[in-house]
Amino acid sequence: MFLPTLYQGSGAVLRGLEGKATGTPEEAWPLEPGMGHIILNLEGPGLVTQDAERWRILPGMVALFRPSARGTAHTSRMESPSGRHRFAILSATPAWVIEHCGDSCAALHSLLIEKENTQRCVELRPLALTEKILGESLLTPPVLRGLRPAWFEGKILESLCLFGAIAEPGAPPATVHDPLQRRVEAATQWMDEHFREDLDLTAIAGHVGCTPAYLSRLFKQHTGKTLSQKLREIRVSSAATLLSGGSDNVSEAAYKVGYRSLSHFTKAFIAEKGCRPSDWLSR
Numbered sequence: 606m607f608l609p610t611l612y613q614g615s616g617a618v619l620r621g622l623e624g625k626a627t628g629t630p631e632e633a634w635p636l637e638p639g640m641g642h643i644i645l646n647l648e649g650p651g652l653v654t655q656d657a658e659r660w661r662i663l664p665g666m667v668a669l670f671r672p673s674a675r676g677t678a679h680t681s682r683m684e685s686p687s688g689r690h691r692f693a694i695l696s697a698t699p700a701w702v703i704e705h706c707g708d709s710c711a712a713l714h715s716l717l718i719e720k721e722n723t724q725r726c727v728e729l730r731p732l733a734l735t736e737k738i739l740g741e742s743l744l745t746p747p748v749l750r751g752l753r754p755a756w757f758e759g760k761i762l763e764s765l766c767l768f769g770a771i772a773e774p775g776a777p778p779a780t781v782h783d784p785l786q787r788r789v790e791a792a793t794q795w796m797d798e799h800f801r802e803d804l805d806l807t808a809i810a811g812h813v814g815c816t817p818a819y820l821s822r823l824f825k826q827h828t829g830k831t832l833s834q835k836l837r838e839i840r841v842s843s844a845a846t847l848l849s850g851g852s853d854n855v856s857e858a859a860y861k862v863g864y865r866s867l868s869h870f871t872k873a874f875i876a877e878k879g880c881r882p883s884d885w886l887s888r
Contacts (some may be wrong), residue, residue, distance in 0.1 A: 608634045611693075611743065612757035616701030619757055621693040622682075623744040633679035636672050640696045641717040642680075643768050644668045645732065645740040649690035650683040660729065663814045667736065667768055668729045671716040693743045695764050705762055713769045729814055730787060736767055788813045789827045792820060793835065800839045801863040806832065840864065841877040848886045855882045 612619040620634070636642050636653070644653065646662045653660045653670055655678035662668050662680075672678035682690045699718045703710055710718050732740065739760070748756045791813040799805075809832065810817040824832055840862040847858040859870035859882070874882045 608694075611746075612754060612761070614701070614754075614758060616698040616704075617758070617761055618696045619693065619743065619761060620696075621691075621744050623691045633681035634694075636670065636678040636680055636694075637696065638672045638674050638678070640671070640698050641702070641714075641769070642668075642670045642672075643695040643764055644670060644680060645693045645695075645736070645743070645764075645768075647691040647693075647732075647737065647740050647744070649692070651690070651692060652681050652683060654679050654681070658819070659816045660819070661811065661814055661816065662729065663811075665732050665737070666729060666814055667732050669714060669716055669768060671719075691744060693740055695743075695761055697761065697765070702765065706765065709766075713765060717765065717769045739764065739767065785823060786827065788815065788820065789824055792824055792832065796832070796836050796839055800836060800843065801861070803863075804833060804836050837873050838877055841874050844870070844874065844882065845878060845885060848882060849888075855886060858882065 608620050608622055610618060611621050618640075633654070636655075644651075644662060645667050646664055648664050650664060651662045653662060653668060655672055656675070660668060660670070661683075670678070680694065682692075697717065702713065702717050706713065743757075743760060743764075746753050746756060792809050795809050795812050796804075806817040806821070810820045813820060815823070821832060824830070824835070828835065830838070844858040844862045847853045847861060848855070853861065855870075856867060859867055862870075864870035864873070871881055874880075874885070878885060
């Protein structure tokens, strides 16, 4: 399926799709190396792939991506219940960004201005309301056709400011705005709500919007624990609360927090609390 080009400049391109997509969901569109790409996904799930890496972009999310020089990077749509897909891809070379942003480049992410083709995908996060409105306007520009080149160029610069900004030097850390930390927190919240179920890494990864392998690495890097270890912590903590309440025996507490084997539950409890659940119960 052809991906319409909405704007083509010397070093900057804007492409977009709106409406009910035709063709196969596996159809992919290349993301050129040597350019930074801002992908705004308004409706319908999508993917960014290069080599063995895959990044899922859920509806209502934005991704900042820079392909490596090796291989070919692609973005593609996934099957959607409604069949509708709406997304925009803004691509620009470092030279174009530097020419149009000048001294303001110091506040932009390095993926947009670096010269080397080092593959990275960052800033995968939900779109704010104002950002969604911007994305909508890119697909349905509110200006006459003859004015669109100038209008699109201005919107590309606006998008760079919204999605390509980095924290100012000396600013206090704002973990609430850290997209990677938000993923870790979202994964933890998912386990808090589903800890009685078997660990489903694919479901958690889909919930936070990335691949299972990437989520596993990210979670370990940020927490020092694997997802399985975190789930064990949540289950045992809940079981300890039940045992302390006095209304459940060891077997009942084990079953209520998701364990089907008493021996596995005892082993997990000792690993987390340093004692057997029966000893905790008799405290």
